[in-house]
Amino acid sequence: MSVGSGLQRAQAFMILATGLYRASHLVAGIVAVAQHQRGRPVAWAALGVVLVTSLLVFGTARSRGWFGTWPTVADTVAVGCVLPFVVFGGGARHPADIAWVMLLGGSASSVAAVAFTRRAAVYGVVAALALTQAAAYRLTGADVAVIAGSLNSVVASAVLAGVFWWYLRRQGSLLDAATAQALAAESQRARYVERIAHHRALHDTVLATLTTIASGRVDANAPLVRNLAPVRPRICGGWSSSMPTGSPRRGPRRRWRARCGRLRASGCG
Numbered sequence: 001m002s003v004g005s006g007l008q009r010a011q012a013f014m015i016l017a018t019g020l021y022r023a024s025h026l027v028a029g030i031v032a033v034a035q036h037q038r039g040r041p042v043a044w045a046a047l048g049v050v051l052v053t054s055l056l057v058f059g060t061a062r063s064r065g066w067f068g069t070w071p072t073v074a075d076t077v078a079v080g081c082v083l084p085f086v087v088f089g090g091g092a093r094h095p096a097d098i099a100w101v102m103l104l105g106g107s108a109s110s111v112a113a114v115a116f117t118r119r120a121a122v123y124g125v126v127a128a129l130a131l132t133q134a135a136a137y138r139l140t141g142a143d144v145a146v147i148a149g150s151l152n153s154v155v156a157s158a159v160l161a162g163v164f165w166w167y168l169r170r171q172g173s174l175l176d177a178a179t180a181q182a183l184a185a186e187s188q189r190a191r192y193v194e195r196i197a198h199h200r201a202l203h204d205t206v207l208a209t210l211t212t213i214a215s216g217r218v219d220a221n222a223p224l225v226r227n228l229a230p231v232r233p234r235i236c237g238g239w240s241s242s243m244p245t246g247s248p249r250r251g252p253r254r255r256w257r258a259r260c261g262r263l264r265a266s267g268c269g
Contacts, residue, residue, distance in 0.1 A: 005179075010168035011172075012065075015061045015062060017161075017164070018058075021157075022111070025104045025106065029103070030047060033047055042086060042089070046083050046101060049079070053074060053075040056071045056074065057111060067114065069115070076111075076128070079101075079104050079105070081129065083101050084105075094141075095137060095142035095143075097140070098136060102133050105132070105150070105154050106153040109126055109158040110157040110161035111161075112125040113157075114164075126155060130154050134150075
């Protein structure tokens with residue numbers, strides 16, 4: 001994935017941050033199942049589903065440059081809304097037995113907060129995850145404090161991810177705008193330098209030609225010089241008329257007029 005622009009770098013960072021957040025929850029789930037639910041095939045199957053949906057969400061995001069809609073929806077439904085009841089039906093009758101799958105709801109809400117562009121969709125996902133966790137914890141007889149802590153994790157994960165994504169997107173857009181402005185200024189400066197160099201080369205060429213002819217080192221009637229005859233009167237007239245009338249530097253102006261007069265007297269004008 002190309003990360004050349006500021007917006008692309010912001011997207012890459014959010015993919016990495018939410019991916020690490022999901023990885024931490026997945027590691028906690030693996031440890032919990034391996035220690036306390038080793039003999040429950042449903043718990044291992046649930047971990048397999050989480051691994052598959054995580055690879056789907058973050059693998060497509062990495063390859064395409066950003067989260068896809070359908071992988072995020074599949075992850076939200078499977079991990080956040082279905083697996084808690086599946087694990088409960090597989091023998092998890094205590095709050096501690098389903099805590100690891102509830103933890104995954106926070107990473108699901110963080111992905112949804114940055115993947116969906118419409119606020120209504122984000123609010124709907126957070127509400128669905130909160131209702132699912134409250135209902136699943138109620139089935140296990142969890143205390144109100146446990147339920148409140150789980151709901152706080154879901155909401156806080158979505159809010160923090162949304163705020164981070166808003167800030168990084170804004171900074172990336174500002175960086176792209178500043179880069180475009182700098183490139184435009186550099187292009188304009190390069191064109192100006194090229195134009196000045198062209199004018200300077202033209203000025204030096206004409207000046208050398210007039211000086212050589214005025215000094216008598218070149219025959220003004222030579223074919224090569226006479227080919228420039230249609231051009232020299234306009235040059236001489238333009239330069240002689242461009243000198244200010246009241247200029248205190250009368251010496252250079254007189255020398256220019258003398259050189260142009262020689263050219264006209266030689267038959268080139």
